[in-house]
Amino acid sequence: MVKDSQSYWSSKLMALREQNSGNNPDYETWKGRTLDPWNRNASSAGMESVNSSGIISKEVYTSGDIPQNTEKELLGMPGEFPFTRGVYPDMYRGRRWTMRMFSGFGTPEDTNRRLKYLIKHGESGLSIAFDMPTLYGFDCDNTRADGEIGKCGVNVSSLKDMEVIFKGIDLSQVSTSMTINAPAAILTAMYIAVGKKKNIPIADLAGTVQADILKEYIAQKEWIYPPEAHLRLIRDMMVYCTENMPKWNYISISGYHIREAGSSAVQELAFTLADGFHYVEMGQEAGLDVDDFSPRLSFFFNSSINFFEEIAKMRAARRIWATVLKEKYGARKTRSLLLRFHTQTSGYTLTWQQPLNNIIRTTIEGLAAVLGGTQSLHTNSYDEAWALPSEDAVKIALRTQQIIAEETGIPDVVDPLGGSYYLEWLTNRMEEEAYRYFEEIEKVGGILEAVKVGYLQKEIAATSYRRQIRLEEGKEIMVGVNKHVEEGEQPISILRISKKAQKQQLDRLKEVKGDRDEKKVLEALKDLEGAMMKENENTMPYILRAVEAYATLEEISNIGRKVFGPWKEPVIV
Amino acid sequence: MFKDKPIKILLAKPGIDGHDRGILVLAKAFRDAGMEVIYVGLLPTPEEVVDTAINEDVDVVALSLLNGAHMTVFKKVADLMKEKGVKDIAVVGGGTIPDADKPKLEKLGISGNYGPGTPIAEIIKHITERAAEIRKLKATGE
Numbered sequence: 001m002v003k004d005s006q007s008y009w010s011s012k013l014m015a016l017r018e019q020n021s022g023n024n025p026d027y028e029t030w031k032g033r034t035l036d037p038w039n040r041n042a043s044s045a046g047m048e049s050v051n052s053s054g055i056i057s058k059e060v061y062t063s064g065d066i067p068q069n070t071e072k073e074l075l076g077m078p079g080e081f082p083f084t085r086g087v088y089p090d091m092y093r094g095r096r097w098t099m100r101m102f103s104g105f106g107t108p109e110d111t112n113r114r115l116k117y118l119i120k121h122g123e124s125g126l127s128i129a130f131d132m133p134t135l136y137g138f139d140c141d142n143t144r145a146d147g148e149i150g151k152c153g154v155n156v157s158s159l160k161d162m163e164v165i166f167k168g169i170d171l172s173q174v175s176t177s178m179t180i181n182a183p184a185a186i187l188t189a190m191y192i193a194v195g196k197k198k199n200i201p202i203a204d205l206a207g208t209v210q211a212d213i214l215k216e217y218i219a220q221k222e223w224i225y226p227p228e229a230h231l232r233l234i235r236d237m238m239v240y241c242t243e244n245m246p247k248w249n250y251i252s253i254s255g256y257h258i259r260e261a262g263s264s265a266v267q268e269l270a271f272t273l274a275d276g277f278h279y280v281e282m283g284q285e286a287g288l289d290v291d292d293f294s295p296r297l298s299f300f301f302n303s304s305i306n307f308f309e310e311i312a313k314m315r316a317a318r319r320i321w322a323t324v325l326k327e328k329y330g331a332r333k334t335r336s337l338l339l340r341f342h343t344q345t346s347g348y349t350l351t352w353q354q355p356l357n358n359i360i361r362t363t364i365e366g367l368a369a370v371l372g373g374t375q376s377l378h379t380n381s382y383d384e385a386w387a388l389p390s391e392d393a394v395k396i397a398l399r400t401q402q403i404i405a406e407e408t409g410i411p412d413v414v415d416p417l418g419g420s421y422y423l424e425w426l427t428n429r430m431e432e433e434a435y436r437y438f439e440e441i442e443k444v445g446g447i448l449e450a451v452k453v454g455y456l457q458k459e460i461a462a463t464s465y466r467r468q469i470r471l472e473e474g475k476e477i478m479v480g481v482n483k484h485v486e487e488g489e490q491p492i493s494i495l496r497i498s499k500k501a502q503k504q505q506l507d508r509l510k511e512v513k514g515d516r517d518e519k520k521v522l523e524a525l526k527d528l529e530g531a532m533m534k535e536n537e538n539t540m541p542y543i544l545r546a547v548e549a550y551a552t553l554e555e556i557s558n559i560g561r562k563v564f565g566p567w568k569e570p571v572i573v
Numbered sequence: 574m575f576k577d578k579p580i581k582i583l584l585a586k587p588g589i590d591g592h593d594r595g596i597l598v599l600a601k602a603f604r605d606a607g608m609e610v611i612y613v614g615l616l617p618t619p620e621e622v623v624d625t626a627i628n629e630d631v632d633v634v635a636l637s638l639l640n641g642a643h644m645t646v647f648k649k650v651a652d653l654m655k656e657k658g659v660k661d662i663a664v665v666g667g668g669t670i671p672d673a674d675k676p677k678l679e680k681l682g683i684s685g686n687y688g689p690g691t692p693i694a695e696i697i698k699h700i701t702e703r704a705a706e707i708r709k710l711k712a713t714g715e
Contacts, residue, residue: 147646222591260594262598478690
């Protein structure tokens with residue numbers, strides 16, 4: 001298997017190198033004739049342009065920089081292989097991207113109010129953020145959770161909390177994205193249970209859980225057990241959802257966090273797709289047909305501030321996914337080849353200094369996502385370098401998307417930048433660099449091994465450090481941070497989570513534990529433990545039973561802690 | 574004064590927080606600046622941080638949190654230090670810390686409290702100053 005993969009990546013890489021190498025005679029002639037004499041007389045000569053991926057660009061691009069088969073083979077038409085120009089034939093003419101603002105903070109009541117506020121202002125899909133204890137599978141009454149309740153998202157300790165979050169929201173009319181990874185199966189089970197209480201058939205529940213555990217070890221670092229254990233639980237969820245939940249996207253393969261952790265655009269592209277390929281292999285090994293499950297895999301990318309690099313990354317991603325799914329994994333249906341993705345603008349590019357400038361950054365990044373062909377978008381709020389966003393700041397961020405969608409005319413034409421010499425050249429180069437990483441990862445022993453030995457983590461840390469040094473040296477600029485700095489800035493008003501959230505959550509958890517049938521809980525947990533011990537037993541129905549008995553998030557997670565043990569990350573510094 | 578024995582610093586993210594981009598950059602930068610750096614990885618409890626600091630006999634503990642829990646978790650570290658009678662270790666902080674919280678942290682003896690965008694040189698300068706105070710204290714105490 002590994003050997004086959006190795007030769008596949010090597011041959012792809014060789015072909016791309018061949019395709020992208022060679023001089024452009026038109027450029028060389030122009031350079032000698034016009035550019036060099038110009039530079040000899042100008043003071044600005046020699047400015048080097050290098051993007052986050054280390055790709056150096058020339059002053060100008062012409063048709064000589066892109067292969068002759070660009071239009072017919074590398075691009076194709078929208079909705080046709082290899083989908084470089086977009087996954088759907090009409091893209092935003094038929095349907096705008098989903099405006100999906102990530103929100104969640106404080107108590108379930110706070111989050112329920114914020115969701116209703118966003119729905120009222122025209123948001124079309126829900127997206128829930130959870131707090132740190134929830135992400136790590138701790139209840140609010142664990143001493144480790146002290147001070148963290150509701151700080152980075154909403155706290156969920158039991159099904160009761162999820163019931164409150166979705167109170168008065170018709171789950172048959174919305175799709176819900178939940179940013180949850182290590183305990184993804186538990187939160188999915190809770191969502192199913194909430195749907196059941198509202199009499200919504202499980203097959204009608206629409207949404208996404210992130211459940212991309214590989215990128216947790218690579219970047220976001222929110223795990224509970226060792227990688228193999230989490231992958232097994234995700235496999236169980238994949239199988240269960242493939243059979244029962246046709247509208248549930250059970251893995252959102254995420255580059256966002258890889259990028260935020262400090263990677264370059266091309267590292268984000270390559271590591272994310274490599275994760276995706278692993279999930280495909282996992283599904284095939286579990287006996288699923290790739291055409292049955294790959295349409296449910298979706299992606300989540302970052303849109304950062306280097307405009308064309310981001311657009312090229314998204315276009316290259318579509319082409320690579322379609323090509324590899326077809327050639328390497330034998331997918332036959334069109335739906336299986338489509339890389340559909342959500343985008344969030346970059347949190348890292350937001351500055352604490354002169355925060356209103358962040359509105360402009362977010363606008364540019366949001367625009368790149370739209371030109372890159374995203375299916376849904378979250379635009380960051382200008383105050384997020386300070387804290388979770390205030391209501392006013394979120395509204396401006398949502399309005400930013402609405403202006404792009406409704407006023408600019410940009411969504412009228414599919415892939416309007418397609419055919420730009422520069423963008424096509426850059427798309428090809430990003431693609432080549434991604435394949436270079438696929439080959440490299442295979443050499444390390446595959447993605448799982450690469451994660452376990454910290455190879456990817458080290459690559460990211462090195463990029464992040466290099467970038468920081470460039471900032472310190474003034475070779476890269478952040479306005480307001482290392483250039484155009486202002487003294488004596490006024491603080492802005494920010495959202496603060498009151499201590500009351502913690503108290504309220506503790507009270508509710510106590511109530512839940514007092515009201516439930518303890519015998520039922522113990523039995524459900526015991527059966528879950530038995531299922532976890534048997535590699536080939538699907539744990540999902542057991543988790544659902546435990547959730548419905550009001551076993552808490554931590555109680556359920558603790559069964560896994562007992563069976564699978566903890567995980568200690570590799571040392572990378 | 575640091576020529577014979579470099580500044581020994583423990584970098585830690587106590588509490589439940591996986592945002593380690595900043596602390597990994599600082600670990601490298603501090604090492605490049607000649608410090609002896611200890612980083613224990615994610616998710617240590619405040620108790621573990623304080624115990625490691627004492628056992629390793631560090632000059633400085635640098636705490637980082639970007640999850641908004643600094644007022645609770647940093648305080649726990651400071652309280653534990655006090656409880657254990659540790660006076661010869663400086664504590665500095667950083668992360669997403671609102672201006673309003675900074676004086677409160679200072680009162681607990683946690684200085685610096687740098688936010689995003691702070692030049693590394695400024696942070697190193699502060700740490701060097703705090704370490705110098707500690708070394709002086711140790712020299713007079715011993």
